[in-house]
């Protein structure tokens with residue numbers, strides 16, 4: 383599910399994408415193409431893998447363009 387323009391959630395975690403930081407190395411798309419799809423909208427498909435796998439790939443983003451939080455934390459700060 384897509385929240386805002388660059389926020390995507392599967393209900394458990396939310397992945398945020400900052401296009402200003404992205405260096406287009408495509409490590410995300412090459413590492414987990416079921417989720418990070420460069421040619422399909424929405425480009426982050428949160429149902430493509432489980433949360434643990436998505437988190438592992440987000441952590442490999444070299445620019446910091448991808449980040450994530452658990453939705454419990456999100457609910458706590460709002």
Ligand code: SF4
Pocket residue numbers: 403404405406407408409410411442443444445446447448
């Ligand atoms: S891994 Fe990070 S820097 Fe590389 S394309 Fe994906 S979001 Fe952009």
